[in-house]
Amino acid sequence: MNLDSKVPSGPLEDKWSKHLNDIQLVAPNNKRKHDVIVVGTGLAGGSAAASLAELGYNVTSFCIQDSARRAHSIAAQGGINAAKNYPNDGDTIWRLFYDTIKGGDYRSRESNTYRLAQISNEIIDQAVAQGVPFAREYGGLLANRSFGGAQVSRTFYARGQTGQQLLLGAYQAMMRQVHNGKIDMQTRQEMLDVVIVDGKARGIITRDLVSGEIQRWMADAVVLASGGYGNAFYLSTNAINSNVTAAWRCHKRGAAFANPCYVQIHPTCIPVSGDYQSKLTLMSESLRNDGRVWVPKEKGDDRHPNDIPEDERYYYLEEKYPAFGNLVPRDVASRNAKIVCDEGMGVGPTGRAVYLDFRDAIEREGKQAISDKYGNLFEMYENITDNNPYEEPMRIFPAVHYTMGGLWVDYNLMSNIPGLFVAGEANFSDHGANRLGASALMQGLSDGYFIIPYTIGNYIAGEELPDVSKDHEAFDEAAENAQGHIDKLFEVDGDKSVVEFHRELGQIMWDKVGISRSEEGLKEAIKQIQELREEFWNNVRVPGEAANYNKYLEFAGRVADFLELGELMAKDALHRDESCGCHLRAEHQSEEGEALRNDEEYSYVAAWEFQGVNGELQEELHKEDLEFEFVELKQRSYK
């Protein structure tokens, strides 16, 4: 397998401009002769489709929702980073780059991460020009706030709905191109396979989710922007329909899957309340600016939190990390919540929660001030839990939030399959082993508006792309494969529901491939997933029929893929015998419970090549060594 990163040579700050100067262009009158498929309409896919269409390519865009506007990027709350230095607090592109690469525990490519920081400023200009209503100061200029992991105010925001407003900006840009006839928008369509002709991605197979029809789509290049795979855990902050199918089917056709075990666990979510629960809801990280995290010192203390006196409370983050206190990064906060719960100090009906207490902040600043800052979050919390956080502490617990792993891509965001580009959360690049807050939106839009539109031109200009008929044998084979998979699901005709399988997989993943992992646990997880997968194919029940709208059939296909991906996530976690970022191996931590990296042996991207499934998942490991020319690797410390 060829893992050539194609990183341009030369100084870090000149790599992208040098590359833009070097890559080939497609003449304007030729662009209209080329078709591009974009799968997914979130920040990455929406912005890519709009920009490619505006350049002149014929774009066909696909989403599983009823409208492109509903992609899950819409749910991002906090903000988007950029190195504008508007607050004049000393921010630079270098600082944004450095915080991002350090936050990722030095497991991402320097060149990609630096380019992200460079492009960040253009993203803000673009969004503002589109009419995205960012927060403003009284003087009419843009407002900024701070976020975890940074010492400057570089986060731009639109109240707590930044993702929504940026997504609507990209969606509207797309709809403009639909109006211009340059985007063919296909909604309620699920990608089931990629079609490879002469070694190049030349199309996709979809299922029309309303009619059930299997359809064939041809193009000169395919952009996959289908999001992350956090729903492998069943419960997560992802939308219910978020899934790995498009990416996983590409993996099965030869696209390398990189760093699958890097999963970000967000520390401040509303805890699980019952076995019917379908998803977890995030409480913004910003709450930890004023909320104090604690548990009762005594195990099993079931008194009402307001009745527990000060000296019987354990403010574990403040005690263990005096310098950062409650504002330690997400991985550290999540891990410590798990530790105190494992020790029996957890609170609430399940014992899997800790308190986030605003009592002192309310005493200090008054209820009104706290309400001004967090009112909508407090209301959301009360609506879901029926508890009033002004009067008693919130109960929070970590939850799966974002996946840093994904399909391997080079500097052009092209996978190892020529013509298959991967953008946003679906690729592995930029965030390393941990993602800082307010950087997911930045990456999605950077990839879609400013990278893919140019690198795809370079590919199209440099390749022989003869016309391919949709009757080509590769299309026949892929379409039959997709149909065969669906038929097989119905043939099982067992008596256990898809949801039951998904929930069981999620529990294995959460217990053994979650906040912290161990060799023993991962080996058990691999075995359990294999057994569950076998049971699935012998006992799953898919109701209804294929030629109709059938949500359970959609889920069955996705859970089948999660049952394979889950095993790869555990395998990747097992082989990476070090702790880094969100990947904590119990065997590798300091006496104080801090993650211990092993840069000597593990400073590489783990890219897996699919070999088959035969009881167990067969995968071959390839390594892309990470070279750090410009930054010095240091242990992260928040003491």
Place this chain on the structure above:
Amino acid sequence: MADTFTVHLKIWRQDGPNEPGELVDYTLDKVNEHMSFLEMLDVLNEEIVKEGGVPVEFDYDCREGICGSCNLMINGQAHGPKAMTCSCQLHMRNYSDGDTIVIEPFRAKGFPVVKDLVVDRSAFDRIIEAGGYVSVKTGSAPDANSIPVDKSVADTAFDYATCIGCGACVAACPNSSASLFTGAKLAHLNRLPQGEPEREERTVAMVEQMEEEGFGDCSNYAECEAVCPKGISISAIAEMRRNYMKAALSG
């Protein structure tokens, strides 16, 4: 853990757009007060699957009140009884043991039924397509701070921009008007300096597309504002009309 209770459901079942539909009775006795309304339907569907039936189809995705997918008419109210709340954020603690709940799709000529409770809201996309954007090319934008925007203007634009496109406004309106949806997008873009150059063209195109899609006229019932999960003000409609008149007169 709270005790479970029983609800009686009357749910609209319809096989496809051209099939007849009817309300079908179900009884669910595993309801927990902490469940969301959609989680209650998930539990019902699991029971239906176990019994060999075909589950009820309904739209949902984020389940945190922001994607706009969910769209249930609950006892005749779009998104149910709780103000400023999507179906996905409505919790079963709002109901009691023995309650009967009628669940129907958002009904409107512009929203044909796809299956059961799922409707086709692509008309909203076509309204945006007609002009609900600022025509700016990628990468050619001036520095973001080169166009100051009065804070109150930006805040008001944001209030209108929070529309999630769920369609409750249409479902609640006796005329099935999409004026709140269209008006909200116009009120967002038309008041910003970035949106100003295309204001007239945008207003005319979007209003005309809305009519073409088969949505009715606004008669100021204000039912749309009452059910909007994001609390979008009906003033958007007055503003849309003023702008439309101006554009039509200047011609």
